Amino acid sequence: MENRKKLPNFVDLDLLVFRIGELSRMTGISSRQLRYWEQRGYISAMDREDEHKARLYNFHTLIQVLIISRLLDEGYRLPSAVEKMHDMVKKMSITREFFTRAFQGIEVDGDTVKMNLGYFDDAHTQTLYGLNEDGHIRYEVEPAHPEQ
């Protein structure tokens, strides 16, 4: 698979680090539960220098806990919720990769948004556009410009 130049992220999510109390308040999951989930291997804290030191959690774990929390509210039991969370995270990762590769730019003209979604065909003769007008999305295919 061909890899293109990787652009640096505009926001470094690794800078977002939370202690257990903060994670608890942000997710509605008690500190006791968070420690228990970690013990069961459902979530993980960042590497700790030694035991008896405060746990630190990264952004990815925050997302994981939020998803599990929502699934529990929907009636899933913890093990099933964790399993489904992993499935959702995996699919979202692939979805993001698809979209990131396709996205070539966006034009805004009044209430109309026109998004360049890249070449429509392998021969690179046509470009796919997604248009959003008053909440409705439709697609157009146009001849590709030489230098895209």
Added chain:
DNA sequence: GTTCTAACA
């Protein structure tokens, strides 16, 4: 003030 582990409800 917060978090730690361990123990008991």
Added chain:
DNA sequence: TGTTAGAA
């Protein structure tokens, strides 16, 4: 899973 205890 909640709540405590004493220590860090």
